[in-house]
Structures are given as C-alpha cells and as structure tokens.
Amino acid sequence: MNIFVCISNVPDTTTRIKYKPGNKEVDYTGVQWIINPWDELALTRAIELKEANQAAIQKITVITVGKADAEPTLRKALAIGADDAIRVDVAPEDAYTTAVQLAEVLKSEKDALILSGVESSDFNSWSVGGMLAELLDAPSVSAVSSLNIEAGNVVVTREIEGGKQTITTTIPSVLIVQKGIAIIPRIPSMRGIMTARTKPLKVVQGIASQPMVKVLDYQAPAQKSSCRMIDPENIEELIDLLHREARVI
Amino acid sequence: MSVLVYIEPREGKFKKYSFELVSYGQRVASALDQLLHILVIGKVAREELNSLGQYGATNIINVSEDIPFDDQVFTGIISNFAKQKEANVVVLAHSLTGRAIAPRLAIRLGAGLSTAVNGLPASYKPFIVNKKAFSGKTLVQQEITTEVKVLTLSQNTAGITEHSASPVIEEINSDAVASATKVVSTEVITGKVLLNEAEIIVSGGRGMRGPENWKPLEELAQILGAATACSRPVSDEGWRPHHEHVGQTGKVVAPSLYFALGISGAIQHLAGISSSKVIVAVNKDPEAPIFSAADYGIVGDLQSVLPKMTEAFRKFKAS
C-alpha cells in the first residue's frame, strides 16, 4: 500500500493578514509559508506507520496543488520523511478546484490510503478531503484522531458528536485527520534536509476546472472594546457584571 | 425549487442548534419564496417532530431508522431527497456530521459549497454569504456561483425565530446502501456538557500548573453547567484529554461565556475562541495578551483566585 498525504501550503499561523488596496485580495508579501498544521500531523503519522510496517507500506508521497512557490513546503515534507512529492501546477482557487486536481492524479491509485487534514488554516473550509473522496467514489472517514494498520486492515478512531467511534475501512479510502493522529509534528533532521534535495519531486499539469465559490471582499474583524479589570478580592463585582451587564449568567 | 435543511437528532431529541437550523431554513425559504423541507434521519417521536413547527417547519421527511453514521451512506440519503425535492439550497449544521457530509454532498449535487457561514446570506441574487477565514483573522464575503448551493451554518450566528406551523410529516424508508466502513465500537461521553453545545466554557491553560489542580476548575464548571476545555500544551502534556483542546488546531467554540484561566492568549488559542460573546480572563501577568481579547479581567494567582470564584459563583447560583 502507498500513503498519499495532501499538503496545503499556508501562511505561518502567527501571520498578520493584510489586504491589497480595495480589500479584494490578501497581500501575501513577506509571508512565511508552512505545511498546514494538520497535514504535518498526517505526514508524521504516515512516517510512524511506515517505520512500523515496512512490509505493508511501500511509499509515502506528498502532493500539493500549487505554483512553484509551494515547492519549499514540499521539500520540507520530503525532509521530514516523505519518499517523493507531486506538485500539480495550478493555483488553487477554491476547495473544489483543488479537489478536482488531486482526484485527477489519485484516481489511478487503487492501493492507496489518502490522508488529508480536516482543514487548511487559510480558508478553513473542511472541504477538500470529502470532495476528493466523492470524486474518487471512495469511502471517507472524517475527524480521524487515530490511525493504525492491524493485520493489513485500516483501523481508525473518529470523533463523533459527543464521543468517538472505532471503524475499519477499505483501500482506497480518504482519511480526513485531526490532532490525535499524532501529537507532536516531526521536524526534519540534518540528514533529512540533505536527502530531501535529491528526492523526486514531480510536477504535473493540471486539468481545466472552474471554481464554484469566490471571495468578493475581505475585512478585518471588529476590535474588541477594552477589557474591564476587576479586583480579585471582589469576585461579586464580576458576577454582577456578567449577570446584569453582559447577561450571560 | 425548495430549501432542504438536514438536522440531527441525538438520542431521539433535538437540541437548540437544530431549532436554529430550522429557523434559518424558514427565513431563507421565505426570502426565496420557496417551500421548506426538513430532513431527519433516525427514530424520533411524533411530538418531537411536531415541535419543529414552532420554528417554521412545514414539511418534514423522517427516515425513521437508526442508521449507523457513514459519510457515503448519509450523503446518498440526503442527495436523493435534495434531488427529489428539487432543492437549490441545502443547509446542514457545521457539526462533525455536517462537515463530513457537506463536501461529498456538494460534489454529488454539482453544487458550490460554503462552510461555517455566519448568519443569513448577505444577498440571494447573487448568492453571497458571510464567513471567516484565516482562523478568524479575517471576515470574508463569498459568492456561490452555482445553481445549487450547499451551506453549513455556524452555531449561534443566525438565532432562533418563533413561528407557528403545523408540519406535514412524511415517514420514509431510506433504501440505504451498505457502507464500506464498519463500526467496531462506539464510545459516548456521558454526563458531560459537550464543548460545541455549551453556553458556558471554563478553560484552563498552563497557568493551572498541573493536572492535580483541575478540581476547582471542574467544580466551577459544574456549578455553572459549563463544559471544560484547555489550551493546546495542556492536552499535549496529557493533563487533559485531547477533545478538550481549543484553538486553531483544536476545537473552535462559540459560547456565550468563556473563562480563560491561566491562558496567555496566544494567537492560535484566540483563533478558537474569538466567536465567544463574553470572555473572562484570569492571569497573574497583567501584560498577558489574553487581556486584549477579554471583556473582563482579573489579575491574580489562580491558586487563590479560583477557589474564591468557585465559592462566589456557588453562592450566586444558590441565591
């Protein structure tokens, strides 16, 4: 079996978001790019599984839909431990166009376990994994918080409203993963960084597709008014404010 | 054309979020001058279904079987009704279930998808919704350009509106197909307020100093009928379970009241709590960034402040 990890190239989580004049586009100048945090956890788990199941897992491939500026992020994924990388040379415009490109590459892979994150930290749409699975007509399991290969079977735990479920699924499947699948993301080793330079990174052309949604306008959220400080010796004042002023208790 | 709203009963009952979704559907359908259909999968008593009339449900389809949740199976059921009822707007909760189904459903219906939308559409023609991006750091207006639209609605962003309708209820079999996934076991957390349903959340950070100090925090939560939560390092350290982790890489919550106890207020934590109506912060450091996100703040040591809070809230609740 081969594991494919879908990687979204995103601004560092501490980035202050700026807009181009007119507020129709984000201004990405000076942004530090990182592997989307959930995708980093997915990759971490994939590597752990391959290390523990040499016989069952042949290869880990990372795949991204993005222009050449996404390559440093892919190289980082190779340095962490992926075996090879694919970049679909298309600028993603929405979750749909992204999923279409991924599906085009992955549709011929039948012996594949495909991992995506629950969300990309830029557009937070929780969409690409499920769309990809539907386009591939493959099962999907969402909100996966643990993944194991037991006697050749894929065993996952998924979070459900008010609890969790342990599930087995078939190959190919798309697992849409969250924290818990791994806790601390792996970081590249010195050796990893050296070997990453020579690992294969294949660039493929995308297919034509039209977005179904588009952002018309960006706005910064309203600033909170200032914080009202309360004396720790006077908790009653806090209670009174929460009760009478804020009306939340 | 019609509007289809899918709502999820839990143990045969509907929660507030379902009422909000029905109200939402009613308002969207009336703005579009279309019929509203509510789809419910699972065994639910007649009176419970009828109660949805209060929020404007006129037509209810109930697939009255307890079908184990599977992304593909539920997508199949919902898309069949969406097609049958010629729905051009399909609305789901932005719950774990809704998030799992909506993307598949959108593809199957050839629909554009907008997830976690805030409140009613800003416009219907063109169809424009408000939502957040960059983990709450920006607000966006997004147009869905397709004929059919699928939305997931963020909780507590549209509100509940009262109506009086006497719903027509259709009971139907699902013709559910077999699922490729198999459930081995299910574990349900009982006797606890769930984070995403909580009106009040009491959350602790590294400033709580260790798992042994959580007792007063849990007591405070119990007094207030609140859910408990934590920052990422707290769950990473294993002080608290992962499902309590709030923030950019954990849960995004939107309670009326959020207590941040010993949480510094890192941007990734704030990403998970910025939709809270009121934030109360307790921190010994007056410069902690959490105070710029909070509405009410107390500078002090939790070792002494938290027991005082617990006592004071207990008295208030008893009075």
Ligand SMILES: Cc1cc2nc3c(=O)[nH]c(=O)nc-3n(C[C@H](O)[C@H](O)[C@H](O)COP(=O)(O)OP(=O)(O)OC[C@H]3O[C@@H](n4cnc5c(N)ncnc54)[C@H](O)[C@@H]3O)c2cc1C
């Ligand atoms: C400079 C720049 C500008 C962009 N502008 C926009 C924009 O205006 N609107 C917009 O919608 N998108 C834009 N994107 C693309 C965006 O980063 C996402 O790739 C894409 O939109 C999906 O985001 P999402 O929130 O829908 O993903 P989600 O559905 O939240 O992502 C879930 C998972 O899908 C996978 N995934 C997501 N994106 C990719 C990808 N590109 N390649 C491989 N796997 C992926 C990951 O595993 C991720 O964890 C831009 C990207 C860049 C680099």
Ligand SMILES: Cc1cc2nc3c(=O)[nH]c(=O)nc-3n(C[C@H](O)[C@H](O)[C@H](O)COP(=O)(O)OP(=O)(O)OC[C@H]3O[C@@H](n4cnc5c(N)ncnc54)[C@H](O)[C@@H]3O)c2cc1C
């Ligand atoms: C990619 C990425 C994703 C992340 N995602 C998340 C996320 O989802 N959620 C999240 O929470 N974090 C996340 N983080 C981590 C985040 O950056 C912070 O490190 C984290 O939120 C800090 O947790 P904390 O506030 O509990 O601890 P600290 O930052 O250590 O703060 C502890 C606070 O407690 C106060 N304190 C100490 N002792 C006392 C006392 N006795 N009484 C009162 N106050 C006291 C201190 O003054 C301090 O302000 C993420 C980081 C990265 C890089």
